[in-house]
Amino acid sequence: AQSVAQPEDQVNVAEGNPLTVKCTYSVSGNPYLFWYVQYPNRGLQFLLKYITGDNLVKGSYGFEAEFNKSQTSFHLKKPSALVSDSALYFCAVRDDDMRFGAGTRLTVKP
Amino acid sequence: EAGVAQSPRYKIIEKRQSVAFWCNPISGHATLYWYQQILGQGPKLLIQFQNNGVVDDSQLPKDRFSAERLKGVDSTLKIQPAKLEDSAVYLCASPRGVDAGELFFGEGSRLTVL
Numbered sequence: 001a002q003s004v005a006q007p008e009d010q011v012n013v014a015e016g017n018p019l020t021v022k023c024t025y026s027v028s029g030n031p032y033l034f035w036y037v038q039y040p041n042r043g044l045q046f047l048l049k050y051i052t053g054d055n056l057v058k059g060s061y062g063f064e065a066e067f068n069k070s071q072t073s074f075h076l077k078k079p080s081a082l083v084s085d086s087a088l089y090f091c092a093v094r095d096d097d098m099r100f101g102a103g104t105r106l107t108v109k110p
Numbered sequence: 111e112a113g114v115a116q117s118p119r120y121k122i123i124e125k126r127q128s129v130a131f132w133c134n135p136i137s138g139h140a141t142l143y144w145y146q147q148i149l150g151q152g153p154k155l156l157i158q159f160q161n162n163g164v165v166d167d168s169q170l171p172k173d174r175f176s177a178e179r180l181k182g183v184d185s186t187l188k189i190q191p192a193k194l195e196d197s198a199v200y201l202c203a204s205p206r207g208v209d210a211g212e213l214f215f216g217e218g219s220r221l222t223v224l
Contacts (some may be wrong), residue, residue, distance in 0.1 A: 032211050034211070034212055037217075040217075041217075042217060043114075043201055043215035043216050043217045044153070044201070044203075044215040045215075046206070046212045046213070046214070049212050051211060090152050090153070091200075097155050097158055097166055098155065098203075098213055099144070099155070100154075102150075102152045103151070103152050
């Protein structure tokens with residue numbers, strides 16, 4: 001069965017600095033990979049996905065993610081963090097169904 | 111397009127009581143998912159419907175949880191009797207498009223069991 005791992009519970013960055021939120025995956029076939037963001041008391045919002053094609057995927061709010069097949073990773077990145085990016089971020093993989101990681105809390109400090 | 115609607119947003123009950131959550135997915139979408147999100151964890155799939163049929167309910171605690179989607183549109187998730195460990199947010203989701211892959215989530219129903 002497919003799975004994802006988010007090795008960091010918490011990521012802290014200063015506003016204006018680049019940010020990276022890490023994700024590794026395990027899947028038997030071709031991976032369908034996703035990133036979602038969750039703000040307090042809200043549902044999950046889709047950020048971006050990798051299905052096929054370019055390894056660098058661009059998504060909402062200036063986020064992007066890099067698919068690396070050899071390292072089975074799909075790290076989320078943003079060149080310049082905003083305080084408003086502070087939220088919970090979930091990596092997910094879809095095979096038969098959608099499986100989520102445990103989440104990483106991103107805090108961007110002014 | 112309208113999103114995924116869920117109600118109630120919040121519910122507080124005592125253990126051994128029952129509760130029901132309602133979901134109306136994106137119009138016309140055959141697939142519907144219920145997820146359980148315990149505080150500090152990622153969402154865990156409880157059940158997947160395709161129209162009014164169950165595709166996957168392997169992680170649904172069937173001794174206390176039940177779900178139905180009678181007409182292939184709205185769905186109800188019920189817990190009876192509730193336990194303290196059922197305190198969580200219950201999320202409903204449906205795919206954005208036929209082959210799009212990503213899911214659209216509702217705002218969720220937060221359950222507190224005392």
